[in-house]
Amino acid sequence: MSEATRSIGWVGCGRMGTAMARRLVLAGNDVTVTNRTLAKTENLADLGAKVVERPRDLALCDIVFIMVSANDDLTEVISGPFGLLSDPEHAPGIIVDCSTVSSDTSQEVRTSCAQRGTAFLAAPVSGNPKVVAAGRLTLAVSGTVDAFQQVLPYFEQLGHGVTYVGDGEVARLVKICHNMMLGIVAQAMAEITVLAERGGIKRSDWLAFLNDSVMGSTFSRYKTPAFVNLDFKATFTPTLLRKDFDLGMAQAKSLSVPMPLSSLCTEIVKSAIGAGYIEEDFAVLLLEAARGAGLSLEAENIEIDDGLGQS
């Protein structure tokens, strides 16, 4: 197949899936989408995407991306009775899974794909729809080099950084590693921000300095409004973060890697959940840090740029 004529399928039009597929549609590709609840495909249809009813209807696509919620969903959309592989005549050339699933499930569907001659790439993403819209999504991809090379032009449309990290399911571990990093940095920001405030420094001043410094990151910048203005509307909940830490610590156990900061952070996140922070953004780690310091925080109510202006 030549790049010019490749047809793209997309399974899963939740918030993240829609934000991602939207980039492929706007880039002018031939994209056909589907979703369990078809109504959720409307936004993409309005932008020019074709819509089909079932994953099976994408069997003729060259490349099919998947963005679903959990292990069982992935198995269903690939190997289920109306799944991508359910048409005995046809199967997609390459299936790319961007969901967060276990390495075991990933391995199973990879095997099923292989039996049909379909290449499978694991390309789990982290981040949120605002990050996607800002063009800041990064992808770690594992599978065969050949399949990766073929999908690369589309990955580059999805985000700004794509890294091929090896065979099999290793991209799953890369994503977990990334999210543990994110959790530790968030907790570090929380406890250090409380120290700064107790020392007489406004949170907005300390974080402005941090963001300008060599430690500043897209993440530190986009969490700053929550820390300054105490707006904890969720982009990522403590419960989701804990799930990643649990997966990471399970790997640390089976690979016999001591991870003192990561394990401590796991317990701190667990404790925040036990204290009742379930639905809020995980930036509530700041509130728990303040509680331990006997500090009552006030929103500074300053307009802060989150650094995610769309690109």
Added chain:
Amino acid sequence: MSEATRSIGWVGCGRMGTAMARRLVLAGNDVTVTNRTLAKTENLADLGAKVVERPRDLALCDIVFIMVSANDDLTEVISGPFGLLSDPEHAPGIIVDCSTVSSDTSQEVRTSCAQRGTAFLAAPVSGNPKVVAAGRLTLAVSGTVDAFQQVLPYFEQLGHGVTYVGDGEVARLVKICHNMMLGIVAQAMAEITVLAERGGIKRSDWLAFLNDSVMGSTFSRYKTPAFVNLDFKATFTPTLLRKDFDLGMAQAKSLSVPMPLSSLCTEIVKSAIGAGYIEEDFAVLLLEAARGAGLSLEAENIEIDDGLGQS
């Protein structure tokens, strides 16, 4: 004094001091420098700086910057017999200290300056000469707003991010906060990188992904070569990092702020020093993490951009 005619003094021409003063000289300012060992002023003299023998000889400067090693040095260059304030007739308009000193020492010299009508700004910096050369130095400044406004144009020549954080010595705390952040991120990178490697991922791949992601920072990028190629030539030693953690934990004690990650990281850094890592870069935290995992690391010997191309 009008901005155009301001004369700048500089005390302290070690590696960091020279790298910083160099930027002011190259920007075309009227800069006069001095150093305990005069030979170290040669590089700056070659670029056009004037050289004097003693801090006292800078008493007529509008603004004098200081970059020395420790508490006693700062006291000496300001209040000593040949210090900036030792001329009974004249004293600099503003003294700006960029050194790492205790809040107590900072407070003492501030008082001495005030008695002579000299404004004093605390502007501690972190980073290393390469960061300075790359224009990535950031400064947190505390003191009076008026003095800050006057020095601002020069701060902006020194680096790319300057944040006024309040009165008195609070900039000292900001710097400590920054360096605790740096230590925690380094340890997180160390233990997570070992996990990734044990999971079959090349360090260079994992770190490339990290650096591209929302967690990537100037810091994570410039530490990557050390992590990948195991080059531990010091830019910042475990001993210096421990000093900042000790100062931070002392503040955490006096301000009653629980800092679980910071305190654990303090102990980990202490342990690396006890194990014999004194002169190396603090990136040796990677070696300690690998030891605990029973993992023997090999240099990947890949050319890696540290992201600090000069600007």
Added chain:
Amino acid sequence: MSEATRSIGWVGCGRMGTAMARRLVLAGNDVTVTNRTLAKTENLADLGAKVVERPRDLALCDIVFIMVSANDDLTEVISGPFGLLSDPEHAPGIIVDCSTVSSDTSQEVRTSCAQRGTAFLAAPVSGNPKVVAAGRLTLAVSGTVDAFQQVLPYFEQLGHGVTYVGDGEVARLVKICHNMMLGIVAQAMAEITVLAERGGIKRSDWLAFLNDSVMGSTFSRYKTPAFVNLDFKATFTPTLLRKDFDLGMAQAKSLSVPMPLSSLCTEIVKSAIGAGYIEEDFAVLLLEAARGAGLSLEAENIEIDDGLGQS
């Protein structure tokens, strides 16, 4: 069955099993023993125990105790072709398992026993043969109250403290809890002992004080010789301790209980293993603590009572 005439079976004559069965034989009970390697039953036979070839040969016993190494062994001696339940005509009245097995395996064999009308008690023990010989073994037991009451007289011969902790497999958790306590106390002793020594206090003096104080325990006393004289012949290895911490942290995960000290201790034990301490006693935590302090320990070579004189 009246207490006077109860016949006791014993499966498993390794070091711990022999030490325990020995107490029942010496107390004058009618004890029949078996072991995969029959030669290991000789010591007990010399004391008056009867020996049979296979667990199946104990099917007529009123109470059968089991002390084997792992999950599979327990399943084999109960449900295997020559197991305790393999005789279609007869099955023991009560089976008491003292091994360290998973809750899942425990639940499975409990079900198998129930189908044959045999009561099953989980009675995992910790400690070592010296502790058993000293009469200091403690037992946590779970299962039905009735079965517990019947076996109680024999439990009291085995050790000095028996606690009924509830239904089902909860005794397994009690043992894990106990061993996490043991690991934390050992690490606390390690790091605090290093502090004392660096402060100029002999290990033997500090530990003598500790043992006399309200914090002194049978455990702290019997670990003292290893800490003072650096004799690390294993009674319990870091690998075994790590297994208990892993089980405990898995429970902490599934029950959502934050355990900061326990998780940190898990990583410290993991790290000692990664550093190469596999076969030694877990008192080597002292060596790791000393390494981090840059301290070279010397054996004090003092005769120390371990407090385990036999009773």
Added chain:
Amino acid sequence: MSEATRSIGWVGCGRMGTAMARRLVLAGNDVTVTNRTLAKTENLADLGAKVVERPRDLALCDIVFIMVSANDDLTEVISGPFGLLSDPEHAPGIIVDCSTVSSDTSQEVRTSCAQRGTAFLAAPVSGNPKVVAAGRLTLAVSGTVDAFQQVLPYFEQLGHGVTYVGDGEVARLVKICHNMMLGIVAQAMAEITVLAERGGIKRSDWLAFLNDSVMGSTFSRYKTPAFVNLDFKATFTPTLLRKDFDLGMAQAKSLSVPMPLSSLCTEIVKSAIGAGYIEEDFAVLLLEAARGAGLSLEAENIEIDDGLGQS
């Protein structure tokens, strides 16, 4: 002086001081007491102690014990205008300080004593009046061997374990080490007890097992009623415990000893204080552990022996 005729002085009749002096009075010694608030000496007077108004009035005593609250109090009762050394003609032969003071203060008063020919012993105690009454008080003593030998018979009346730990102020460090051990064991008990309860085990059952086991200590037994019945009337507050951890971590810093568990425990205690637990017993660590697990504890209301029946 012959032992038979030694006169004993006692300064400080608070709760601990009274409990301790009481033992010396009841043992038939010639004891003279004083206290800033004289009314507090009444209990001891009723038992036969003589009362004087000021420490100075004890200048003729052979041995004077001191049990006061803080650094300044110790300095006052020794070197103040009406202190033990304020009589130019006479000074006690030996002064024994049982208070909790800094090593610096201890060193200062030791020097003052030496100038008057008075031997000074540091003999800090931990525990509470119930422990004293039960005869379970332990003492670590530092100073000269000769002075220690002279006071030994009285130390043995005060408690049941006396350890000479060396010259100078090292007994201060021993006490801090002991109390860090106590804090870590309390936190370990807290988090493990919450795990056991979430796993379906009654706190009273788990703790009964623990207390009977090799891990059981006088401490674990006397904390059990608080853990089971949630009675947090203070015997030792989080604030006092934090003071000891702060002193211990300061030593760990100056002696460069990494103490991961101790430092983490310091932060946990700090956090409990920040959360508002100021006046309660430090067994409230259990409440904080339960909060993190989302567990609401109920008192079991069982009568539990604290193991401190008087001896």
